[in-house]
Amino acid sequence: MTGRTGRHFLHIPGPSPVPERVLRAMDRQIIDHRGPEFARLGREVLEGIRGVFRTQGPVIIYPGSGTGAWEAAIVNTLSPGDRVLMFETGHFATLWRQMAARFGIEVEFVPGDWRRGVDPAAVEARLSEDRARSIKAVMVVHNETSTGVTSRIAAIRRAIDAAGHPALFLVDTISSLASVDVRHDEWGIDVTVSGSQKGLMLPPGLGFTAISEKARAAARHNTMPRSYWDWEEMLKANASGTFPYTPATNLLWGLREAIAMLREEGLDAVFARHARLAAATRAAVEAWGLEVLCQNPDEHSPVLTAVMMPEGRGADAFRAVALERFDLSLGAGLSKLSDKIFRIGHLGETNDLTLMGALSGVEMALAASRVPHRPGGVLAAMASLGAGLDG
């Protein structure tokens, strides 16, 4: 594209656009991370982030990415040779499984077709069979960013309880936190893993683990070697608002602002906004005559919508047209979905008009690249948002 004007439309499912307020909050000189000003900032964000995870317990904030926080969850709670139950919901569940296997964890990986989430009944059935209680943890990706399918965490918790199984419950909320309801305490999650660059509306660079008492107790006994990710080292320093190593100071200023924004809007309103924008996106896809990848209406993601390309048409050529012609970035299909789907992100700093802009870009790019479709997706999305032409 030549001579770009106006703003870039970043509609991948994270990293998501960073609000002006957060950008300004981070635009400051570095402070001494061992001084009193930092300790005040540290205490404030360590306290504030608990509300976002809906927990009274500690949340660890690492300089790192979501993948690092995945590793923290594994190395603190599991030992080589432990068995865990995981589900093939998509690319990210597959990567987390691969990581666990590299640490010598024995993963029972329930196969899936990447179009549905974790079946709570299957969790209950498998755990009930495990009479020896050899399964140490159930590990689930809440929002599969590769497919646009959101597993039902509260129902999975109920399934674990129905089986009366003592397994730890580790949940990846990297692309759901602050976009979809996550209740660390109420849902009895033992480790909630997350990252900064999606619903929290920050740049990439922070990883989080919220931890239960049970997870912390497991960490005290497990034999897995660990250092950087060790919770106890971090919690000791965090008690005074500091970190055992150099923290990502300016991202923490940003986090302070993002937490303030989420509080002002109210978490429930944030979740309702995401659900509404997702419904409008699906209305557009349906009007175009294209297919949403997620097959279970109870599991449609409020964060992103994955759209299947018509047979014989490559998603990547279409995405290239969207970028080149309209300065619109759409998410690519990952691993086995490569070139078969495109993903529309509608998370974080998004509202009715930014979504309508993105959907207009998709519809124009479908036409420009001659992908077989029906026009009218944009109008359907407007009607879904409550602004139909009859109003």
Ligand code: PLP
């Ligand atoms: N899990 C999920 C659900 C994700 O969406 C991602 C990244 O997109 C990751 C894990 C990996 O996180 P990161 O890329 O921050 O390391």
